[in-house]
Amino acid sequence: MPKRAEVYQAIDAERAHQDRRWNKDTTTTEGKHSVAEFVLYMEDYIVQARSQLTRNGDPVASALALDTVRxxxxxxxxCMEQNGIVLRNQRDESFEPIQGDG
Incomplete structure (x- = not known):
């Protein structure tokens, strides 16, 4: 199984890909989105992963779904980079997010 550092490396590589694909030169939104928009995008990908799992047999189904999970x-x-972070220990206090760059 991959170690946490390898998982984070895969996520970071995907973020770099997203930044190259969705930016001020490629889209009118400049790749900036609200929390609600990000949740809708994630939900769409969750539906995609569910379809990959139900329409394919393993090991193909799991590989396709893991690609989507990344x-x-x-x-x-x-979403957190652009809209802020609520830390776990901060959650029960003020609910004021650490501000993002969006």
């Missing part, structure tokens, strides 16, 4: 994880990172 994208979902990277979308989660992009």
């Amino acid at each position: 994208k979902i994880a990277a979308l989660s990172v992009a």
